[in-house]
Amino acid sequence: MIGLEAIYILAGFMFGAFAASHALDRSNPARWRSAAFWGCFALILVAGTWLSDIASGMLVLVMVVLATLGLKPGRDVTTDAVRRQASADRLRNRLFLPALAIPAVTLAGTLLLPHVRVGAMPLVDPKQVTLISLAAGALIGLTLALRLLRSHIATAAVEGRRLVDAIGWAAVLPQMLAALGGIFAAAGVGKVVAGLVTGYIPMTLPLVVVIVYTTGMALFTVIMGNAFAAFPVMTAGIGLPLIVGKFGGDPVIMSALGMLSGFCGTLLTPMAANFNIVPAAVLELRDRNAVIKVQAPTAFLLLFANTVIMALFVFPR
Amino acid sequence: MLVLSGIAVVILGFALRYNPLLVVTLAGIVTGLAAGFDPLAVVAMLGKAFVANRFIAIAWLVLPVIGLLERGGIRERARALILRLRGATAGRVLIGYFLARQITSTLGLTSLGGHVQMVRPLIAPMAEAAAERDAPIDTETRDLVRANAAAVDNIALFFGEDVFIAIGSILLIRGFLDQYGISVTPTHIAMWAIPTAILALVIHTARLWLLDRRLARRKTVGE
Numbered sequence: 001m002i003g004l005e006a007i008y009i010l011a012g013f014m015f016g017a018f019a020a021s022h023a024l025d026r027s028n029p030a031r032w033r034s035a036a037f038w039g040c041f042a043l044i045l046v047a048g049t050w051l052s053d054i055a056s057g058m059l060v061l062v063m064v065v066l067a068t069l070g071l072k073p074g075r076d077v078t079t080d081a082v083r084r085q086a087s088a089d090r091l092r093n094r095l096f097l098p099a100l101a102i103p104a105v106t107l108a109g110t111l112l113l114p115h116v117r118v119g120a121m122p123l124v125d126p127k128q129v130t131l132i133s134l135a136a137g138a139l140i141g142l143t144l145a146l147r148l149l150r151s152h153i154a155t156a157a158v159e160g161r162r163l164v165d166a167i168g169w170a171a172v173l174p175q176m177l178a179a180l181g182g183i184f185a186a187a188g189v190g191k192v193v194a195g196l197v198t199g200y201i202p203m204t205l206p207l208v209v210v211i212v213y214t215t216g217m218a219l220f221t222v223i224m225g226n227a228f229a230a231f232p233v234m235t236a237g238i239g240l241p242l243i244v245g246k247f248g249g250d251p252v253i254m255s256a257l258g259m260l261s262g263f264c265g266t267l268l269t270p271m272a273a274n275f276n277i278v279p280a281a282v283l284e285l286r287d288r289n290a291v292i293k294v295q296a297p298t299a300f301l302l303l304f305a306n307t308v309i310m311a312l313f314v315f316p317r
Numbered sequence: 318m319l320v321l322s323g324i325a326v327v328i329l330g331f332a333l334r335y336n337p338l339l340v341v342t343l344a345g346i347v348t349g350l351a352a353g354f355d356p357l358a359v360v361a362m363l364g365k366a367f368v369a370n371r372f373i374a375i376a377w378l379v380l381p382v383i384g385l386l387e388r389g390g391i392r393e394r395a396r397a398l399i400l401r402l403r404g405a406t407a408g409r410v411l412i413g414y415f416l417a418r419q420i421t422s423t424l425g426l427t428s429l430g431g432h433v434q435m436v437r438p439l440i441a442p443m444a445e446a447a448a449e450r451d452a453p454i455d456t457e458t459r460d461l462v463r464a465n466a467a468a469v470d471n472i473a474l475f476f477g478e479d480v481f482i483a484i485g486s487i488l489l490i491r492g493f494l495d496q497y498g499i500s501v502t503p504t505h506i507a508m509w510a511i512p513t514a515i516l517a518l519v520i521h522t523a524r525l526w527l528l529d530r531r532l533a534r535r536k537t538v539g540e
Contacts, residue, residue: 235493309512
């Protein structure tokens with residue numbers, strides 16, 4: 001059965017190739033720093049299951065130190081504008097096929113793979129079908145792109161490294177934030193925050209409770225970077241005891257709009273790195289917070305709208 | 318109360334613009350120590366949680382394909398296609414992508430998008446090409462158009478996917494309420510995501526229309 005472990009090893013080898021590509025690049029004075037950073041990440045991906053927690057933690061700390069010292073992009077070995085234009089004119093819309101194959105295969109895999117069996121065993125781990133399908137999509141897209149461009153796999157590694165250099169340490173930030181979420185949970189941060197909110201705000205009017213709940217969801221999501229982490233804390237602390245328990249509100253309407261208020265928080269915070277900081281890096285924007293700034297007006301308007309909708313419909317009339 | 322010191326580290330660190338990777342790691346260490354764990358245990362917690370979240374790295378497997386296609390000129394081709402459409406503006410391109418992304422998300426097709434595989438190679442070059450059809454744009458304007466492309470991908474996804482009944486957030490709500498003895502159907506939760514989904518579409522489309530006006534004004538000022 002193909003599980004996530006196989007995909008981790010695949011991703012590990014890819015980052016290992018990026019590290020090797022840096023190590024071989026003599027023109028970059030900081031090449032060992034980048035090579036070591038991506039090498040540590042590759043090692044964690046490949047061997048994470050077998051490494052002791054302390055060893056993984058040490059590797060993570062080494063990566064953080066290297067990133068703080070500063071990662072420098074390697075030599076740009078890609079084609080120039082003229083050759084790209086010529087290639088675009090020659091290959092035309094065929095260029096889109098490998099790119100569109102990624103979502104197409106991911107989608108088809110998600111729908112079909114759960115039904116594929118080898119003997120009595122399912123071919124892939126049924127719980128991880130989407131991620132495994134995404135990996136399959138990336139591999140099939142890569143095969144198509146290599147054939148279309150008549151390129152060698154080493155070229156793909158160098159081009160991938162060019163992109164990962166543009167993204168830099170932001171590529172591992174979402175994973176680090178998820179780890180921080182785990183530590184917050186172990187230390188009981190959520191309960192303390194919920195206690196502070198409920199302890200200091202007068203909760204005698206239904207409207208006040210609704211406002212505290214929706215803005216609390218957004219604020220707590222801003223802090224945690226994840227509405228899924230904020231939802232249980234705010235709903236157990238304020239939503240269920242007050243909106244539902246004290247004022248007889250509808251738990252479904254409350255939960256649905258509470259979660260959507262959390263999503264407004266996601267649009268506003270650098271802690272939701274994979275939605276806000278990573279795309280700024282992927283698109284090579286100079287301002288790390290440029291995406292958040294664009295999103296902010298929509299986020300505030302929608303938070304207001306969620307609060308109004310909840311206040312109007314959550315209570316029985 | 319002491320466990321909140323990690324949050325203080327995060328707020329201070331981001332405000333002072335230190336490297337976010339460093340800030341987040343320090344916040345984790347500070348929180349762990351404040352909760353009474355010894356330093357080695359905190360390092361082990363960090364390592365364990367980082368390894369447990371390796372699934373996040375799987376999305377990067379698309380990097381070599383996208384890099385290769387950029388070498389082959391996919392961004393140039395995306396630009397050429399948009400320049401053929403005479404009425405295309407940056408705002409209209411992004412409104413089109415917003416609609417496509419939100420509608421597919423409401424059907425649960427959340428993988429038909431993403432910043433690395435869709436926005437960087439296709440959507441951002443299309444919007445940029447439309448913005449600079451008549452005259453070249455400066456770096457600041459280019460960044461503004463790109464940031465808008467990334468924002469559309471996020472907003473259309475967030476306020477589309479919750480209308481689909483089998484998405485993570487709805488399953489979380491259902492499981493959570495179930496623990497408290499409240500049994501609900503996913504359809505009922507999804508239904509209450511529809512008003513916000515429509516408002517997100519209206520509000521953000523209006524903002525993209527305003528973006529077009531702003532870009533047009535910049536152009537006339539430039540001339």
